[in-house]
Amino acid sequence: MLEAGGGREMVEVLGEIDLRMGSKFREGDYATVSTKEVRWRNAARWERMQMAKEGLIERGTRSGWWELTEAGTTC
Secondary structure (H helix, E strand, O other), rough: HHHHEEEHHHHHHHHHHHHHHHHHHHHHOOOOOOOOOHHHHHHHHHHHHHHHHOOOOOOOOOOOOOOHHHHOOOO
């Protein structure tokens, strides 16, 4: 996200994660959870919530938009 100025659409962020990390995922990471979402994508969205609690990602942005805070850009 930092390369994009600190903010991106969730779909873009998840696509970038897949490009960078997809070769490291295991078969179980591609299984679906109860919501029919792929496990690693679901985990990434939960992690986004944790990062928001830690002040690394902005809270209250428009739906589907992930934006780093100043603290998030220095990690």
